Amino acid sequence: MAVYTEVSDEDLALFLKRYDLGELLSFKGIAEGVENTNYLLHTTAGNFILTLYEKRVATTDLPFFLGLMEHLNSNGVSCPLPVRDLKGNHTGELCGRTAAIITFLEGICVKHPAPSHCLELGRALARLHLAANGFALTRENALGPKGWRPLFNHFAGESESISTGLKEDITAELDWLEKDWPRGLPQGVIHADLFPDNVFFIGGKLSGVIDFYFACNDCLAYDLAICLNAWCFEDDCSFNITKGRALMSGYNEVRPLSEAECAALPILARGAALRFLLTRCYDWLNTPEDAIVKPHDPKAYLRRLRFHQRTATTAEYGFNPA
Amino acid sequence: MAVYTEVSDEDLALFLKRYDLGELLSFKGIAEGVENTNYLLHTTAGNFILTLYEKRVATTDLPFFLGLMEHLNSNGVSCPLPVRDLKGNHTGELCGRTAAIITFLEGICVKHPAPSHCLELGRALARLHLAANGFALTRENALGPKGWRPLFNHFAGESESISTGLKEDITAELDWLEKDWPRGLPQGVIHADLFPDNVFFIGGKLSGVIDFYFACNDCLAYDLAICLNAWCFEDDCSFNITKGRALMSGYNEVRPLSEAECAALPILARGAALRFLLTRCYDWLNTPEDAIVKPHDPKAYLRRLRFHQRTATTAEYGFNPA
Numbered sequence: 001m002a003v004y005t006e007v008s009d010e011d012l013a014l015f016l017k018r019y020d021l022g023e024l025l026s027f028k029g030i031a032e033g034v035e036n037t038n039y040l041l042h043t044t045a046g047n048f049i050l051t052l053y054e055k056r057v058a059t060t061d062l063p064f065f066l067g068l069m070e071h072l073n074s075n076g077v078s079c080p081l082p083v084r085d086l087k088g089n090h091t092g093e094l095c096g097r098t099a100a101i102i103t104f105l106e107g108i109c110v111k112h113p114a115p116s117h118c119l120e121l122g123r124a125l126a127r128l129h130l131a132a133n134g135f136a137l138t139r140e141n142a143l144g145p146k147g148w149r150p151l152f153n154h155f156a157g158e159s160e161s162i163s164t165g166l167k168e169d170i171t172a173e174l175d176w177l178e179k180d181w182p183r184g185l186p187q188g189v190i191h192a193d194l195f196p197d198n199v200f201f202i203g204g205k206l207s208g209v210i211d212f213y214f215a216c217n218d219c220l221a222y223d224l225a226i227c228l229n230a231w232c233f234e235d236d237c238s239f240n241i242t243k244g245r246a247l248m249s250g251y252n253e254v255r256p257l258s259e260a261e262c263a264a265l266p267i268l269a270r271g272a273a274l275r276f277l278l279t280r281c282y283d284w285l286n287t288p289e290d291a292i293v294k295p296h297d298p299k300a301y302l303r304r305l306r307f308h309q310r311t312a313t314t315a316e317y318g319f320n321p322a
Numbered sequence: 323m324a325v326y327t328e329v330s331d332e333d334l335a336l337f338l339k340r341y342d343l344g345e346l347l348s349f350k351g352i353a354e355g356v357e358n359t360n361y362l363l364h365t366t367a368g369n370f371i372l373t374l375y376e377k378r379v380a381t382t383d384l385p386f387f388l389g390l391m392e393h394l395n396s397n398g399v400s401c402p403l404p405v406r407d408l409k410g411n412h413t414g415e416l417c418g419r420t421a422a423i424i425t426f427l428e429g430i431c432v433k434h435p436a437p438s439h440c441l442e443l444g445r446a447l448a449r450l451h452l453a454a455n456g457f458a459l460t461r462e463n464a465l466g467p468k469g470w471r472p473l474f475n476h477f478a479g480e481s482e483s484i485s486t487g488l489k490e491d492i493t494a495e496l497d498w499l500e501k502d503w504p505r506g507l508p509q510g511v512i513h514a515d516l517f518p519d520n521v522f523f524i525g526g527k528l529s530g531v532i533d534f535y536f537a538c539n540d541c542l543a544y545d546l547a548i549c550l551n552a553w554c555f556e557d558d559c560s561f562n563i564t565k566g567r568a569l570m571s572g573y574n575e576v577r578p579l580s581e582a583e584c585a586a587l588p589i590l591a592r593g594a595a596l597r598f599l600l601t602r603c604y605d606w607l608n609t610p611e612d613a614i615v616k617p618h619d620p621k622a623y624l625r626r627l628r629f630h631q632r633t634a635t636t637a638e639y640g641f642n643p644a
Contacts, residue, residue, distance in 0.1 A: 031352065
């Protein structure tokens with residue numbers, strides 16, 4: 001949400017010499033993304049986003065993220081395309097940071113998705129999963145089940161300040177999930193952070209997907225479980241079954257869910273709720289009070305987790321596989 | 323440098339209904355301007371800047387600022403054009419703020435202007451002064467000579483923490499300027515904040531001028547004195563006479579300076595240096611240490627002031643009126 005690194009016209013002119021992007025017409029720092037510095041570039045070749053990777057993105061993961069965007073693009077997914085420099089590189093150095101240029105994607109984020117948006121999202125997610133097939137690189141999910149307990153241990157002692165009983169709740173949930181987490185489900189590349197602010201629409205139609213900086217290899221159905229959490233609950237944390245049905249039907253239309261995946265959805269949804277509860281608790285406890293970017297309230301994910309704990313079947317999410 | 327007010331797709335859709343701007347294709351918060359929230363809008367009608375005025379801009383001054391931009395535009399100045407809504411208004415309400423839409427201007431700010439940029443700037447400034455002729459509204463310069471002492475009184479007690487002897491220096495300078503400030507010079511609308519970050523270039527040619535939120539009525543030559551301070555000193559605060567000559571010759575080409583204006587330039591330059599010294603001191607002392615927008619170092623303007631105090635004639639700035 002901020003420009004952490006100021007890029008001058010001189011720095012940028014030097015950097016752009018390595019690209020075939022024509023003449024620079026304007027550049028503006030944009031308040032996009034919490035972790036990196038982003039500029040919107042307009043050149044005679046079009047509109048682009050210039051990203052300077054700040055501390056939280058491991059630059060060793062960039063070949064996976066940027067390569068994935070390129071792979072998805074070439075397989076028909078509407079997402080930003082990394083621009084290669086004249087030597088064929090995806091990244092370069094700018095102001096002491098690793099930097100990349102990607103194409104600008106038109107579209108608007110929807111704050112309160114309607115069922116029609118959820119339907120489109122389900123289809124797009126399934127298409128993304130299919131399109132990622134054959135991508136050569138792999139990346140472990142650092143925020144998957146194995147990462148949850150170590151993350152919790154960082155702040156377990158302070159967790160009671162967020163909500164009474166939270167430490168015990170999370171510990172019990174970790175015990176249960178670690179024991180019962182499903183094995184053998186179809187694997188592949190997942191987006192892993194497909195919240196409404198990472199999906200663009202124009203006039204009600206999905207126009208593209210952005211921000212692949214959490215993408216990794218994991219169960220495909222876990223990505224759907226993340227979307228169920230991120231798209232199908234109302235502001236008051238009530239579950240909207242119409243949106244759940246739309247999301248899952250849309251997905252199932254394009255990539256039919258296996259019986260095992262369907263059966264696993266409630267537990268995957270619990271895992272996804274816990275994963276965002278954990279990172280939100282961590283951010284909540286580690287953000288200075290006067291920070292411009294306010295952390296999200298973790299309790300919204302505690303309430304989702306409680307909903308999933310009471311849910312036994314995928315039918316309760318609105319989906320009845322034929 | 324931040325998005326203070328988050329505008330959702332719903333808020334924006336409602337606001338845009340009042341305009342004839344076609345379909346919205348994207349909007350991004352941009353890190354532009356210290357005082358207001360700005361979004362870059364792309365619609366089927368083109369690119370625009372949406373500004374939400376935060377606390378520091380008095381909305382009663384908006385008719386002056388926005389009317390001036392419209393007047394300048396219609397007189398051939400390349401600056402943003404305020405877009406009127408369907409009812410002919412320049413402003414409306416969005417998220418509890420007064421908001422306006424202006425056209426997007428292409429171009430890049432130059433961090434280290436060359437003499438050629440200063441020449442172009444001088445010409446553009448003179449054209450702006452001439453084009454503003456006939457603009458019906460007026461606005462007093464709140465940061466003109468009458469405003470300096472009251473502003474200083476806000477922080478005089480703390481000024482020694484910036485530089486030893488600063489309190490005495492500023493007091494003596496105020497005494498001198500108040501006594502000797504020139505009267506009877508040609509008046510008009512001035513930009514009053516024409517720093518390099520408010521002037522755009524494309525391929526070395528000046529493409530436009532932005533940010534009219536300090537514009538007011540004052541001596542025209544005082545605007546030139548501000549530019550002399552803002553454009554013709556190097557990073558080490560040494561004066562570059564080649565740039566000074568370029569700036570003033572460019573101005574004089576388009577709007578010949580009178581003898582009285584020429585003679586007054588050294589004192590106007592002192593006043594301009596003091597004005598930015600005062601506001602920078604104020605910001606320096608009133609910005610929280612961990613703020614994302616770091617205040618400019620006031621001492622750069624103390625050093626400019628000292629230079630002007632030693633300068634008696636306009637020739638010493640590189641300009642010899644024919």
